[in-house]
Amino acid sequence: MKLGICLCIILLGFKNANAQSAKIDTEKLLEYYETQRYAEAATYLQGIYPGDTQDIKALSQIAYCNMMAGKLTEAEKNYQKINTIQPNSLPTLFSLANINSRRGNASQAKTYLQQIIQLDSLNFSAYKQLATYAETPEAKLSYLKKANTLNTTDPDVAYDLSLTYSGLKQYQSAYDVLKTAIAADTENFTLQQALLPVANQLTQYQEVIETGEKLLKNHADVNVMNDIGQAYFYVKEYQKCINIYKMLENMGVQNEGTLYFMALSYRELKDYNNAVVYAQKTIDEAISDHTPFYYAALAGIYEAKNQYNDALTAYKRGLTFGTSTMIYYRLGLLYDLHLKQPKSAATYYQMYLKNNPDQEKEKEQIVYAKGRISDLKQ
Structure with a gap:
């Protein structure tokens, strides 16, 4: 009609x-x-x-x-x-921008859109489209922020802006943008799903679980399952974490992160045999910058089982993939408290201190290492 x-x-x-x-x-x-x-x-x-x-x-x-x-x-x-x-007709300029976009001429499309915002500095659609042609994350952020200011409830802009904020590790801003858009459209599952990894970064674990469980009733999305599994782990629901990541494993979509959390969950439940299995699976899944941490997790499990030589081997294997202050410190403790080799303990405590541990987050460890070095040399 x-x-x-x-x-x-x-x-x-x-x-x-x-x-x-x-x-x-x-x-x-x-x-x-x-x-x-x-x-x-x-x-x-x-x-x-x-x-x-x-x-x-x-x-x-x-x-x-x-x-x-x-x-x-x-x-x-x-x-x-x-x-x-x-000249300077906005509908004509938009049409020219659209045609050039469809023909793959991004530079010309961007030129027409820039002409539009020179004529109309409050044109939401122009800023929204310009964001797709931004050459840097900072430029994209600038266009999306302007578009979002003009229309805070547009779901596409909110989604893209939240991803851009997250890419720049500005998680609180990403969270705020999504919450505003979701408040205007409480049934928008795409926005709710985008919220989950951001909420995890901000330790809003209960919100991740509540929102994630509702989303899973609508569709068993693997990304939602991944996010909710992490939240289960951090609220110490270790069996739930294992259960949901087992589902991913059975679907063949496990990754190093899900396997790592399974290993840690089994460790927390004192199921050390499965913890070892999944720590090794994590290592096998992907050799990456995080590999030293995975070996540290494996070594920690061996320590919990009083298998100190196996723990020593795992820690040292982790160091072959890169330096790690955490591993140096743990090796110092292992040689000091369990293997009773004071000279080696002092060496690893010194290596820990020489590799610039975080002065705020690791204040207690730094003080302890310095004190033990002094004691061991006596």
Whole structure:
């Protein structure tokens, strides 16, 4: 109904455009529009109006029909002609930006969008589209922030802005943007899913669990399962963490992170045999920058089982993938308290201190290591 009304308005505009419009068969043109035969509509209009016409309404409709028919070169020529006759028309600039975007000419599309914001500094759509052409995360953030300021509830902008904030590790800002958009659309599952990893970063674990469990009732998404598994671990629901990651493993979509949390969960439940199995699976899954931490986790499990030589081997294996202050410190403790080798203990405590441990987060360990070095040398 609305389409018919709109098309009638367009056709009436043609009727009143100039004397030549009397030749237009409005019923035929309306049929072309309603059946989306835009190429035929364009051909029909071009047959009525001369090629050198300066009639803005006629040119606009011919350009639009060509664009809808996928005849982008013809559409661009018509819109450029309109832009010459009537410069700084926002609809024309948007159409030119759209055509260049579809043709892969990002630079030209961006140029037209920038012209739009020079004419209208509060144009939400222009900022939203400019974000897709940003060359740096900072530039993308700037455009998305402006668009979000103009419309805080637009779900697409909120989603993209939250991802950009997260990429820059600005998790609180990402969280706030998503919460605002979700408040305006409480059934938007895409936004709720985007919230989960951000909430995990902010230690909002109970919110992750509550939201994640609702999302899983709608669809068993592996990303939701991954996020909710982490939250279960941090609230010490270790068996639930294992259960949900077991589901991922059975689906063949496990990764080093899920296996790592399973190993730690088994360790916390004192199921050391399974803890060892999953620590080794973690290592096998991916050798990465985190590998030293995985070996440290394996070594810690061996320590809990009083298998100190195995723990020593695992710690030293971890160091072959990179230096780790945590491993140096743990080796110092292992040699000091369990293997009773004071010289080696002092050596690893010293290596720990020489590798610049975090002065705030590891204050107690630093004091302890310094004290033990002094004691062991006596």
